[in-house]
Amino acid sequence: xxxxxxxxxxxxxxxDRVTGTGVLGSAVLVSGAxxxxxxxxxxxxxxxxxxxxxxxxxxxxxxxxVNPTWRLYGRTGVITKPSESKPEKIYVAFQGEALPNRFLxxxxxxxxxxxxxxxxxxxxxxxxxxxxxPGLYEFLKSLTDEQWAQLRIGVPPRYIDHIWxxxxxxxxxxxQDPSIKKMVIACGNSPLPERAAKLSHPxxxxxxxxxxxxxxxxxxxxxxxxxxxxxxxxxxxNFDVVFIEGLxxxxxxxSFTKVPFFLEGFRHLLRDGGMAAFPIGPNGKTVMVWAIxxxxxxxxxxxxxxxxxxGAEVTPEWLMTKVAEING
Numbered sequence: 448x449x450x451x452x453x454x455x456x457x458x459x460x461x462x463d464r465v466t467g468t469g470v471l472g473s474a475v476l477v478s479g480a481x482x483x484x485x486x487x488x489x490x491x492x493x494x495x496x497x498x499x500x501x502x503x504x505x506x507x508x509x510x511x512x513v514n515p516t517w518r519l520y521g522r523t524g525v526i527t528k529p530s531e532s533k534p535e536k537i538y539v540a541f542q543g544e545a546l547p548n549r550f551l552x553x554x555x556x557x558x559x560x561x562x563x564x565x566x567x568x569x570x571x572x573x574x575x576x577x578x579x580x581p582g583l584y585e586f587l588k589s590l591t592d593e594q595w596a597q598l599r600i601g602v603p604p605r606y607i608d609h610i611w612x613x614x615x616x617x618x619x620x621x622x623q624d625p626s627i628k629k630m631v632i633a634c635g636n637s638p639l640p641e642r643a644a645k646l647s648h649p650x651x652x653x654x655x656x657x658x659x660x661x662x663x664x665x666x667x668x669x670x671x672x673x674x675x676x677x678x679x680x681x682x683x684x685n686f687d688v689v690f691i692e693g694l695x696x697x698x699x700x701x702s703f704t705k706v707p708f709f710l711e712g713f714r715h716l717l718r719d720g721g722m723a724a725f726p727i728g729p730n731g732k733t734v735m736v737w738a739i740x741x742x743x744x745x746x747x748x749x750x751x752x753x754x755x756x757x758g759a760e761v762t763p764e765w766l767m768t769k770v771a772e773i774n775g
Contacts, residue, residue: 562604616670616677628687633694635664673706691725728773
């Protein structure tokens with residue numbers, strides 16, 4: 448396979464220059480390359496890795512070529528095969544026009560879409576009994592390029608992988624801003640237009656972190672609060688209030704086994720004196736509980752709907768008793 452003169456064709460030849468900065472590899476676009484008919488060629492994995500990220504890239508992997516200075520600009524391509532004349536190089540195919548010179552030199556990263564799909568598949572494997580997750584996974588895989596752009600994901604794939612290792616959640620935006628003091632669970636910040644049109648509250652402002660398993664809501668973190676330790680993606684003791692909106696995680700006594708991190712998550716997130724607000728009980732009979740953090744414990748606050756519950760210590764056993772009471 449002979450390279451074409453620079454600027455021709457729809458492919459680019461990428462030379463690996465691993466820098467150890469944490470990205471898969473720093474890359475320089477060298478020249479155009481001949482087309483391969485749109486089909487990936489199988490080959491031995493080409494290592495483009497640093498000690499922090501020892502993975503390898505194979506033919507068919509989608510990667511993103513990003514200018515290290517202007518990280519908002521990037522182009523996604525598909526790895527085809529390494530250069531036959533220079534084994535340290537690989538070929539990356541791009542759709543549409545050739546990669547502009549403004550991307551040079553460039554960093555090579557795993558594509559956000561592939562990263563999110565891969566990790567959401569892991570969530571599905573961890574929770575085979577969750578009847579909603581398979582459908583959400585299929586929807587995520589079906590998103591178009593336009594929809595991915597509309598989500599305005601604000602972090603690179605390596606950040607997504609880092610947060611996943613810590614929390615089991617998929618970060619779509621940065622999660623460590625100490626100035627953000629409010630969190631809403633079961634909602635998003637940047638929903639897709641078609642989803643926003645159906646919401647009574649279209650989105651939450653940038654000064655609110657959100658957690659939800661539905662990607663079309665555009666949350667800060669994609670994941671299952673209570674089921675996985677997704678709270679660990681955020682700074683400890685930093686929040687004034689954590690609110691569960693439009694979702695009841697504790698509707699029956701049996702539901703407690705599905706959310707082992709329910710109170711632990713609030714304990715991690717809230718500052719002392721901060722409040723967690725959440726409904727308990729079945730649909731149509733839910734009761735709102737406001738739990739105030741006092742040291743390592745929680746007390747039912749004055750906003751709790753049932754007056755006779757106010758001042759009680761909120762523990763898993765107390766919650767289980769109250770859920771059973773509501774269910775009758």
